[in-house]
Amino acid sequence: MNYKFVPKKEINIDKRFLYSFSFDNDVKGSLIFPLFVYQKENNLILIDGFKRYQQFEYNFPVLQISDKEYSDDKAFIFSINANLSFRKLNIIEKAKISMLVSLYFNSTEDEIIKILGIGKRDFHKLKDLLLLDESFKRKLAKWDFPKKNALLMSDNPNNWNIIWNDLKSLNISASQFRKILTVVNELSKRKRILPTKIWEDMKNQLKKHQLKLDINSINLILNIIQHPISTKMEDIKKTIIKDLELPENIVFNFPVNFEGEYLDINLKINSPKELKIIIEQLNKISDKKSFNKIFSDLL
Amino acid sequence: MIDHIYIEEDAFEYPKTKEILTRTNLPYSIIKQHDFFNDRNSDWNKSKKRLLLRTFKGKWLKKCPGTKNLICCNYYVINPIINCPYNCSYCFLQGYVDSPYISFMVNLDDMYKDLSDEFKDKKDHFFRVGTGEMADSMAIDNILNFNEELVEFFSGFNNVILELKTKTNNIDNILSLKKHNRTVVSWSINPDKISINEEIGTANLNKRIEAIKKIVEADFMIGLHFDPIIYYDNWESEYYETINKVFKIIPAEKIAWVSMGSLRFFPFLGDQIKNRFSNHEIFYQEMVKGADGKYRYPKPLRIKMYRHIYNTIKNINENIFVYLCMEGRDIWQKVFGYMPDNDVTVGELFIKYSGPLKDKIKL
Numbered sequence: 001m002n003y004k005f006v007p008k009k010e011i012n013i014d015k016r017f018l019y020s021f022s023f024d025n026d027v028k029g030s031l032i033f034p035l036f037v038y039q040k041e042n043n044l045i046l047i048d049g050f051k052r053y054q055q056f057e058y059n060f061p062v063l064q065i066s067d068k069e070y071s072d073d074k075a076f077i078f079s080i081n082a083n084l085s086f087r088k089l090n091i092i093e094k095a096k097i098s099m100l101v102s103l104y105f106n107s108t109e110d111e112i113i114k115i116l117g118i119g120k121r122d123f124h125k126l127k128d129l130l131l132l133d134e135s136f137k138r139k140l141a142k143w144d145f146p147k148k149n150a151l152l153m154s155d156n157p158n159n160w161n162i163i164w165n166d167l168k169s170l171n172i173s174a175s176q177f178r179k180i181l182t183v184v185n186e187l188s189k190r191k192r193i194l195p196t197k198i199w200e201d202m203k204n205q206l207k208k209h210q211l212k213l214d215i216n217s218i219n220l221i222l223n224i225i226q227h228p229i230s231t232k233m234e235d236i237k238k239t240i241i242k243d244l245e246l247p248e249n250i251v252f253n254f255p256v257n258f259e260g261e262y263l264d265i266n267l268k269i270n271s272p273k274e275l276k277i278i279i280e281q282l283n284k285i286s287d288k289k290s291f292n293k294i295f296s297d298l299l
Numbered sequence: 300m301i302d303h304i305y306i307e308e309d310a311f312e313y314p315k316t317k318e319i320l321t322r323t324n325l326p327y328s329i330i331k332q333h334d335f336f337n338d339r340n341s342d343w344n345k346s347k348k349r350l351l352l353r354t355f356k357g358k359w360l361k362k363c364p365g366t367k368n369l370i371c372c373n374y375y376v377i378n379p380i381i382n383c384p385y386n387c388s389y390c391f392l393q394g395y396v397d398s399p400y401i402s403f404m405v406n407l408d409d410m411y412k413d414l415s416d417e418f419k420d421k422k423d424h425f426f427r428v429g430t431g432e433m434a435d436s437m438a439i440d441n442i443l444n445f446n447e448e449l450v451e452f453f454s455g456f457n458n459v460i461l462e463l464k465t466k467t468n469n470i471d472n473i474l475s476l477k478k479h480n481r482t483v484v485s486w487s488i489n490p491d492k493i494s495i496n497e498e499i500g501t502a503n504l505n506k507r508i509e510a511i512k513k514i515v516e517a518d519f520m521i522g523l524h525f526d527p528i529i530y531y532d533n534w535e536s537e538y539y540e541t542i543n544k545v546f547k548i549i550p551a552e553k554i555a556w557v558s559m560g561s562l563r564f565f566p567f568l569g570d571q572i573k574n575r576f577s578n579h580e581i582f583y584q585e586m587v588k589g590a591d592g593k594y595r596y597p598k599p600l601r602i603k604m605y606r607h608i609y610n611t612i613k614n615i616n617e618n619i620f621v622y623l624c625m626e627g628r629d630i631w632q633k634v635f636g637y638m639p640d641n642d643v644t645v646g647e648l649f650i651k652y653s654g655p656l657k658d659k660i661k662l
Contacts, residue, residue: 187583189578190584191580226585227585227587228585229600230587233597257588259587259589260629
């Protein structure tokens with residue numbers, strides 16, 4: 001653990017700083033600004049953040065609070081509040097706060113949860129995200145990845161490290177990763193198996209279809225696994241349209257998630273004569289067996 | 300179960316309020332008019348234990364809203380109770396009821412007058428009316444003691460049928476009633492895997508069957524709702540066993556109707572459900588957004604499920620009247636081999652095909 005915390009009772013009063021809440025600079029861009037507490041005469045001087053520390057060094061006025069007012073817990077809450085007033089904390093920073101609270105502070109939990117605007121259950125799940133690989137955490141911090149999505153990994157962080165190992169070289173975007181994460185997670189719950197099993201299944205199917213491990217192929221295969229009935233219907237639909245050999249000026253448009261309700265047919269004509277021809281063509285189409293399959297075989 | 304009663308100021312003087320307070324002896328608080336809007340985000344679980352007695356000023360009898368582009372069964376609803384003490388994972392009330400209470404409207408004389416006027420005005424119209432749209436009709440009747448008078452009230456009309464829809468075995472209040480010729484007591488039925496894991500707090504299948512037996516013995520008509528039908532491993536064999544188990548104890552001539560409907564929900568409700576019941580695999584099956592905006596299983600799967608249940612029932616007794624809830628005409632055709640023209644024709648099917656109703660509806 002890189003976090004350094006010195007309990008108040010162990011502080012040598014001669015030392016300049018009583019508390020220093022800071023994280024090691026291991027995750028660039030996901031650093032909690034430190035909080036320093038400085039003893040001056042009968043008061044404690046609280047300085048939050050590097051900027052204010054620098055101001056203090058140059059003798060700018062800083063907030064002074066009496067010793068009795070500030071317990072360890074209160075100082076920590078002050079620090080989080082001060083950090084939040086500067087910027088929004090990313091998900092890895094929140095995970096670190098969750099871990100710190102569970103390790104060092106007892107009475108602050110409810111207050112920190114209130115400040116961060118997180119449900120209690122989510123707050124406790126957050127720290128499991130710290131088990132993700134360093135490069136993965138850095139990426140999540142850089143993406144400013146939404147908490148709701150990131151928490152999908154908290155049950156199985158080591159499974160997600162394995163999946164990330166395949167994905168990290170693909171130059172994946174946050175939204176692409178979010179989609180994969182959601183689908184794999186839902187399939188894992190549907191089949192009651194681990195995310196890595198779903199991932200293995202996906203990779204086997206890629207091999208079977210002779211596809212490379214790239215984002216488009218992954219999405220394609222995951223979609224087939226997630227929507228077996230709908231993709232089968234889609235395939236039947238494509239075969240039927242191919243069989244019908246429609247002329248260019250007749251276009252069939254199926255509504256989204258077509259389930260046999262209705263079919264839009266677009267016709268293009270530029271003379272009354274063409275209209276007669278197209279009506280004849282439509283008559284022939286409607287007599288074809290494959291046309292009737294649209295409303296029967298799909299279902 | 301209910302541990303505290305809240306009473307809106309204007310509901311305090313009603314006889315029903317006094318009667319409930321005296322009989323139950325539960326602790327109570329009088330509150331100003333309940334601000335529903337400000338309670339939108341209140342804890343849903345707390346609502347299950349708090350009863351709010353209030354008044355209702357609007358029109359009581361309403362047509363079931365059904366759903367856009369689909370066939371509705373021409374049903375009417377009254378909502379003297381809103382919300383329910385149970386915690387079904389799939390319950391649509393999670394997304395609709397924005398109150399931290401189970402509400403009960405105590406100005407019942409207004410309701411009886413409204414209903415009476417409506418039923419007398421439209422003597423040629425057949426009304427199927429239920430209290431189970433926004434609540435479980437029977438779940439807290441031991442506290443409300445309301446169904447007894449409701450059943451007796453409905454017995455005074457020739458063109459109406461009351462449906463009490465439930466998942467409970469809390470039926471003792473109505474067992475000794477004599478004037479119940481206009482009442483159907485209905486149970487929502489699912490295999491034990493679903494009733495235990497998803498219908499949290501309700502009576503399990505065996506307890507429901509025990510309750511059905513008692514209601515049959517008390518000579519009530521029975522309704523059964525396979526709704527929501529839920530897809531999971533072994534659904535076929537478990538629904539088959541469940542249907543056989545339930546129908547074994549009910550004489551066919553007592554069954555007024557059976558309905559079927561599959562699991563469905565609006566996308567916003569799906570998010571809420573997955574948040575509350577994140578590990579329930581039933582919400583992660585393949586679903587597609589239909590023309591009405593709700594998620595349902597893909598049509599081929601729904602048809603397969605309906606056919607399986609319908610055929611199982613028909614193999615037991617082919618005269619039982621079965622209908623579909625919130626499905627399109629094409630599904631009726633594919634499952635039953637016929638399709639109704641519209642909602643009104645579905646309503647007429649009840650009089651035509653429901654054995655117990657044939658002699659009871661005189662229009």
